[in-house]
Structure formats: C-alpha cells, structure tokens
Amino acid sequence: MFEKSTSGPAGSGQPTPEQSALERTAPDDAARSDRIAVSIRHLSKSFDGVEVLRDVDLEVREGDVVTILGSSGSGKSTLLRCINWLERPDSGSIHIGGQRIGVNDAGRPMPVRELAKVRARTGMVFQSFNLWPHLNVLHNVTEAPIHVLGKSKAEAEALARDLLEKVGMSPKADAYPSTLSGGQKQRVAIARALAMQPEVMLFDEPTSALDPELVGEVLAVIKDLSAEGYTMVIVTHEMAFARAVSDQVVFLEKGLIIEQADPETFFTHASTERVRQFLERNEG
C-alpha cells in the first residue's frame, strides 16, 4: 500500500506476504495518491471535564508525513492516541484506510478482537520505547507478526532481519533491550512497529527521551522511511526535522488545530501570531 502507482481499493489491507516491507518501491511525487490513510472528523475528548481535543478534523493522505506541533499539554499525544484507540474519544470518528476504528457498523463499541485488527493497521512508536524486556531484539520484532498476524516463524524472522537491517540494528539482533542505548531501543521499536506492515505509522515524540547525541540516529531512520513513502503522523519538538520531513504541519493549541499548512508556509508565513511566537521560542 506504499506503492502509490498501483491502484486498488483504499485500505485494501495488508500487503501480500511475498512483498517484504523492503521491496516496496518508493513512490515518486507525481504519482502521489489521493487516497486517505487516516481521516479524523469532529474529534473531541475531555479528561475530567477539561476539553483536551475540540472538534479536530484532520486528513492524512497515503504517503504523506504529517507532523503535529504544539506546546506541552496542547493535546498532541491525546490526538495521536485516539487514532489507534488507546484513548477513547468522546465524539467524532476516525477511519484508518477507510475502516472506522472503535465503533462497528451498527454504531456500537467494537468487540475487542475486531478493534485489535484495526489497531494492527497502525504502528505506534512511543516516547519511552516500551520494548518488551524479556524478549531479545529479534523476538521483540517477530512477537506480534507471529502471535497477532499468525505469520510463520521463518517468515516473521526474515522480515524482522530485513527491518533490523533497515534501522541499522542487525548486529544487535540477539541482544536484550536492557543492554541497548536509548537510540538503539527506539530504532528497534520502529522496526517492531514496521513488522506489522501498518498502513500508517504514529510517532509520539520519538526522540524526546533521548540524549541529544542520540537524537540524530533516530531521526535519520524516520527520514529514510518518509523517503520510502511510508505514511506517518509524527508528534515532535524537532523543528528542523519537522520542516525537512513533513508534507503537512499541524499546530495544536488547547485542543484546537489553529494552523495547518505545508512546511514552507508554516515555518515562514504562519498566519497566527501564536504560531509565530512558538516558532521563535523553539528556533533551531
């Protein structure tokens, strides 16, 4: 589904098993699809009576990288976590590749198994990595493909080795997470999410827990993914990175999207005073 030139029904699901994640050809921009990977409509969410998201609308086209900026507490994580239903919205709808998440056709809460299936169409990378420490690097990556998608061990391991290669973690395939640096952990976490062959990758401040000298290695991996045409939604505080990698930048303020533009426009001619202030304070 990262091959923008081939057409098919939107959200046609997982790629065939023969297609490894690495074999997918990167799309050229001319062929950029207009299919929608994630569609968020009228999304609202409050915690204890405090509105954290207010009537948020957002569309992510397949192959696009959307970065979400905003000050602390503006609702960025909550928005991201609503996309895979880790957070349950109060109202509004979210579709992943055309399928609504969390609510079934009859308008009732989705049964857990069905919810898990839709969730698996997204991949998530957390600020604090959240690797499973009792499994080595390779098994962290193969765990969900084998036990959720039902892939064979051999197939899952072949894919995992490809992905570890891609994130530069092949030499550590047998290591346990506790022996890795933060940057290495995060790269494994990215490989782990990619192994589910998701239609969209969600990153929640993937470099915020890292020592400054380790930030670069993780951002480089994410940049590579964007060049390969992965659809991604990224919450970050790395302005230069956001500018370089995004197709669309979204600015959240108190749960409202107050600015949404292509990166050039956003970083040079932001229309709201609030965004200009934010950019000044977060220069670099």
Place this chain on the structure above:
Amino acid sequence: MSNWEILWGARDQFWSGFASTMAIFGLSISAAFAIGCGMLYLLEGSRPRLTVPVRVFIDAMRMLPFLILVYLLYYGLPAFDIRLDAWWSGVGALAVYHGCYFAEIFRGARLTFPPGQVEAAKAHGFTKGKMFFRLILPQIVMQTRPLLGNQLIYALKDTAFLVIITVQELTAAANSLSGTYFIPTEAFIVVIGFYWAVSVVMEIIIKQCGRFSAKRGFDHV
C-alpha cells in the same frame, strides 16, 4: 545397635516417606503456580464483579492457618458429600493455599508493571489473553523469582502438616519410627536433613534461574 543403626535399618521407610513428600510437593506446587497465574489473569479484568471475589478469596486464604484449611478439606468436606482421601486433601489444601500466596506475589508485581508495555502490546494488535500469557506473565514471574523461591520453601515445610491427617509422608515416617523405637531426636534429625537438602537444591535452582532473568535486565545475581 546404636540408634543410628536402627534408623539405617529402617531407611526404606524414610525413602518412601521422602518420595511421598516430593510427589505431594511437586504436584501441589505446580497446581499452586497454575492457580496463582489463573487468579492473576482473573484480576486483569476490569469487572469488579469478578475481581472483588477473587481478591477476597486470596486474602481469606492468606489469613487462614494452613492446618485449619487441611482439617476443613479432610473432615469438613464430607459434610457436603465430597470425600477426598487424606493424600488428595493434602495436595488440594497445599495447592489452593499456596496458589493464593502466589497470586498475591504476582499481584504485587503486576501493580508496578509498566503500563507503556501494555499499551505497546495493544498498539500491536494484542488482545488480552495473548498479551497476558506472552508479555505480562513471563515478566512477572522473572521479576518475582526470589519471592517465589521463598514460597516454595514454605510450601515444602507445610507438607509436614499433612501428618495430622495421616498422610504417609516424610514427617510421618520419622514420627512412626521415633514412636516404635523411642528415638525421636535421631529420627527427626534425619528428616530435618531431608528438608534442608531439598531446600538447598531448590535455592540453587532458583539462583540459576536468576541468571536467565538477569540477562534480560530483571535483577542482579
């Protein structure tokens, strides 16, 4: 003939008592482990209708003297037309009693289990059962290993209580020999040796398992 020679002559009785103790211990502790895991799984649920009774049951068991539980199963159950022989009453009592202790140990560790890992599992499409058995439980067991080792030793010692309901185990063997030949000190010293030997072997095994979890960053050995 010295007292020790008398005991040596009766070594078959010790051996069969020891074999019986080990069978009871092995079976009941395996069942207790399964019960502990099962209860932890039930506690994963968010419905208080299920979790509250489980919590109450665990606490009730932990606050009950083991001997009384044994009496209850052996002498009390027949009143409800359930008849277990002494051996199965003993195994059942040990399994349930220590199962509740296992559950409590697991529960304590579960409370500090990193929620981020559960979220990562959900985000990767895991549902409750697989998440529990593949990701949560293995870590909880590794993390609680020293406490589990301790509990094993308690369980081993509790097998001795079963002499009260006529189970022919190690302590019963010592009891009967000391009664027959009037040599309580030597007879009991021998069984103490048995209990210590088994405990020491278990300690060593549990320590060795510690290497497995230390490699994964769970603790330091």
